[in-house]
Structures are given as C-alpha cells and as structure tokens.
Amino acid sequence: MNKLLIEDHNSSKILTLNRPDKINAFDAELWGLLGGTLNAFSDDDAVKTVIVKGAGGNFSSGVDLASMMSGNGNDYEKPFEDCIDALMNFKKPLIACAEGMAVGGGATILLHFDYVFLSDNFRLKYPFTELGLVPEVGSSFLIYDKLGYQKAFDLLTTSDWIDAHTYYSEGLATKVCKDPLTEAIKCSDLIETKSQGSLIQTKAILKEFQKDKLLLARRLETEAMQKLYGSKDNHEAVKKFFGTK
Numbered sequence: 001m002n003k004l005l006i007e008d009h010n011s012s013k014i015l016t017l018n019r020p021d022k023i024n025a026f027d028a029e030l031w032g033l034l035g036g037t038l039n040a041f042s043d044d045d046a047v048k049t050v051i052v053k054g055a056g057g058n059f060s061s062g063v064d065l066a067s068m069m070s071g072n073g074n075d076y077e078k079p080f081e082d083c084i085d086a087l088m089n090f091k092k093p094l095i096a097c098a099e100g101m102a103v104g105g106g107a108t109i110l111l112h113f114d115y116v117f118l119s120d121n122f123r124l125k126y127p128f129t130e131l132g133l134v135p136e137v138g139s140s141f142l143i144y145d146k147l148g149y150q151k152a153f154d155l156l157t158t159s160d161w162i163d164a165h166t167y168y169s170e171g172l173a174t175k176v177c178k179d180p181l182t183e184a185i186k187c188s189d190l191i192e193t194k195s196q197g198s199l200i201q202t203k204a205i206l207k208e209f210q211k212d213k214l215l216l217a218r219r220l221e222t223e224a225m226q227k228l229y230g231s232k233d234n235h236e237a238v239k240k241f242f243g244t245k
Contacts, residue, residue, distance in 0.1 A: 020056025060106025
C-alpha cells in the first residue's frame with residue numbers, strides 16, 4: 001500500500017497520508033515520502049499549491065511510537081529532520097485539511113501550514129509530558145510566538161485534548177467547517193488566480209522573520225529529545241501511555 005497518495009486538482013496537488021490502520025502515524029518511510037514530495041513540488045513551476053490531508057477520517061497520530069520503541073528509532077532522525085526542513089522551506093501556499101484527530105507530530109506539523117481547515121469534530125493533543133519527551137518540529141517557538149509564554153506552556157504540558165473551535169479561537173487555524181476538503185479546494189482555486197511570483201515572495205518575507213528563532217527551537221528540542229529519549233522516565237511514561245506494565 002502506498003503510504004502517500006498524490007492527486008491532481010488543476011494546478012494543485014492533494015497529498016493524502018495513507019496509513020489509516022495506524023491513524024496515519026509517521027514511520028521513517030512516510031516522513032521521507034512527504035519531505036521528498038514537498039521538495040519536488042516546491043521547485044515545480046506547474047504546481048501552485050499543495051493540500052495535505054489524512055486517510056480514514058483522521059489527520060495523523062504523529063510519530064509511529066510503537067515502531068520507534070521497538071528498536072527502529074535511529075531510522076527516523078534523517079527523514080524526520082528532512083521532512084521538517086521541507087515544510088519550513090516550502091515556497092508556495094501549503095494547505096492542511098484536518099479531520100478527526102491529530103496527535104503529537106501530527107498536530108505540531110499543522111503549525112507549518114499557511115492555511116489550516118478543520119472539521120467540526122476535529123481535536124488534537126500534544127502528549128509530550130505523557131511520553132516523557134518534549135515538543136518537536138519547532139512547535140515550542142511557533143506556539144510561544146502565537147500565544148505567549150503562559151498559554152504556550154499550558155498547551156504543551158497539560159497534554160489535554162483541544163477541540164477545533166478552541167484551536168481556531170487561539171488563532172491557530174483558518175476555519176472550522178463541515179467539509180474541510182471542500183474549503184481547502186476553494187482556497188486553492190482562489191490562490192491559483194493570484195500571481196505565483198508575488199505569493200512566493202510574500203511567503204518568503206514573512207517566513208524570514210521567524211527563521212532564526214525557529215531553527216534555534218529545533219536545535220533546543222533536538223538536544224532535549226536526545227537527553228530524554230530512551231531514558232528510564234521515557235520508557236516508564238510510554239509504558240503507561242500504552243497501558244502496559
């Protein structure tokens with residue numbers, strides 16, 4: 001089964017994370033596929049926008065923890081980092097269409113999208129303190145930059161579920177709607193009528209304001225993750241998370 005599906009819509013591409021039996025969790029292969037595909041479309045003049053969604057009624061449950069903790073964790077680092085680079089450096093409008101749930105990395109990557117359309121039933125969770133780990137993909141800075149220290153700390157440490165309307169009210173999503181894919185396509189169609197050169201340069205200017213701090217956040221997150229991953233606290237937290245002894 002292809003873990004990343006690609007469809008054409010006018011001058012746009014629709015990417016579907018296709019591991020519905022794993023709630024579209026990211027293993028090393030899926031990180032690599034998404035990152036490589038984004039890089040290719042970023043440099044393809046025929047592609048004006050990219051929409052990303054999940055299969056099976058959910059966006060993504062994040063990193064495939066069961067696979068990582070079984071001994072394949074070392075395989076994740078390069079494709080994971082390459083994919084986050086691809087998200088950060090994608091030149092054109094990037095649109096997320098999120099239904100059902102998003103957890104961990106499946107939730108934090110939404111912060112890198114230019115438009116985020118959510119279903120009414122969508123909810124997300126940053127479960128890092130439940131796993132004995134820290135935020136990733138630069139989310140510590142991106143949420144801090146949007147919400148300030150206290151709200152960011154609360155959001156990233158309580159591990160509570162956040163519903164679509166709360167997420168939207170914090171300024172983290174574009175719209176909550178019944179059919180996010182339809183809204184994402186409408187957005188894409190509108191973007192296609194605009195000057196591509198203007199869109200690319202405007203995005204580049206806005207992204208430059210946060211580039212250095214985002215890179216710092218990723219470095220600090222990686223250093224903290226290396227300290228915590230595989231530790232006794234991490235193992236005990238993961239066992240508790242999966243309900244094992």
